[in-house]
Amino acid sequence: MARYTGPVCRFCRREGMKLFLKGERCMTDKCAFERKGYAPGQHGQRRAKVSEYGSQLREKQKVKRVYGLLERQFRLTFEHSVLERGVTSEIFFRNLELRLDNVVFRMGFSRSRNEGRQVVRHNHVLVNGKRCNIPSARLKVGDVVTVAEKSQSKSQFRSSGELFARRLALPWVQVDHGKATGKVVAQPTRDDIGLPVKERLIVELYSK
Numbered sequence: 001m002a003r004y005t006g007p008v009c010r011f012c013r014r015e016g017m018k019l020f021l022k023g024e025r026c027m028t029d030k031c032a033f034e035r036k037g038y039a040p041g042q043h044g045q046r047r048a049k050v051s052e053y054g055s056q057l058r059e060k061q062k063v064k065r066v067y068g069l070l071e072r073q074f075r076l077t078f079e080h081s082v083l084e085r086g087v088t089s090e091i092f093f094r095n096l097e098l099r100l101d102n103v104v105f106r107m108g109f110s111r112s113r114n115e116g117r118q119v120v121r122h123n124h125v126l127v128n129g130k131r132c133n134i135p136s137a138r139l140k141v142g143d144v145v146t147v148a149e150k151s152q153s154k155s156q157f158r159s160s161g162e163l164f165a166r167r168l169a170l171p172w173v174q175v176d177h178g179k180a181t182g183k184v185v186a187q188p189t190r191d192d193i194g195l196p197v198k199e200r201l202i203v204e205l206y207s208k
Contacts, residue, residue: 056205059198066195067096068113073136078206089199090190097188100127100145101135107175107182109147115156124151139184147180 050058064074081092096102101117104125110116117135119125125132126146127139139145172192175182190199 053205056201059201060205063096063195063197063202066113067099067102068117075206078202089203092202093190093193093199094188095138097193098139098184099135100125100132100137100139103139103145103173103184106170107145107173108177109145109180109182111156124148141184141187144181144183152180
């Protein structure tokens, strides 16, 4: 499975906002965006005029980096969303949210989506009682996610649970950290995601 393994703090600086790609570190003074709140590179502090295409690209890159996907994965998710009935942008974000690695993060079983992907790939997660190690697996309403019994004693799950307690509760998941289990109780809406993105620009970019 292809994935990006380079530095990620530069992504926040490039997009001009915190993307919370490193979990708890992003909330401390060690955050690179707090120290250097401008784009990386030799010309990072220059203010350039952004074209229409540039605006569309920046919105797409922002969402792609938040969910930790490569271009092919991201585009395939969009193309599958177009085939479903309804508003494409809302369906697209719903499909991104219902990826298993994202649900693991949303339920507080990982400190970041990247760590959530590792948790899934390393066989720490059960879906409806069966082991699932495919981060892109799409969940549906009623699915139950559980941390494998042998993995529950690991310190990373305790610390991520403490971090989860400081987040806002999401209406589409129910979580019991005492039992290391969570359930998808509704489909996520665009308002539940809370990501400051103009999704209309992404649809326009891929519709050309």
